[in-house]
Amino acid sequence: MQMILFKMNQQYYLISAASVEEVIDTVRITRVPLAPSWVKGLINLRGTVMTVIGLSELIGVPTSESNHNILIMKKDDERKGLLIEEVVEVVDIDKEDIQLEKTDKEKHYLGIVSLEDKVANVVDVNHLIF
Known part of the structure; x- marks a missing residue:
């Protein structure tokens, strides 16, 4: 099965590519007052407003200094963004x-999963964000 390998805070993670619709570069995120700490805010992606969730806060790992990518997750007709540090491959x-x-x-x-030169945690967050 195809999986997306990404990095957060010097650690590697894998997520099923089947649950990811696309990967985009980080865009301007509008904060939402009184939202939980793991909700980073809202983005406008080609005319569609969607919630962006900080994966590190959601799963309880230290946050990264910079986040370069957003994984657009899709389940049925619902889409949400998952803020991560960087997609590797x-x-x-x-x-x-x-x-x-x-x-x-x-x-x-x-x-x-042990890869050639790294070890990656396999995560499934669909049940947490949808």
């Missing part, structure tokens, strides 16, 4: 390569 991963370490406490982690 798209990789093919066999399901058997995922070493499961899923716990009930951290439902967004599916496991880890």
Whole structure:
């Protein structure tokens, strides 16, 4: 299966490419007063207003100094942006390569994958953002 490898705060993460509609460069985000800390704000993407969520705040990892990309996530007719530091590449991963370490406490982690020169956490945040 194809997965998007991205980096946040010197750590690598993988997310299923099937849940990502597109990757865009970070655009101006309009803050929303009184929103939860993980809601970064709203963007206008080709005439469609959508919510942008900070992935690092959502899954409880240290935030990055700079965020260069937004993953546009789609489920049915709903779309949301996921603010990340930087997309590295798209990789093919066999399901058997995922070493499961899923716990009930951290439902967004599916496991880890060892790549050639790095280790990446596999995350699934669809159930958290939709």
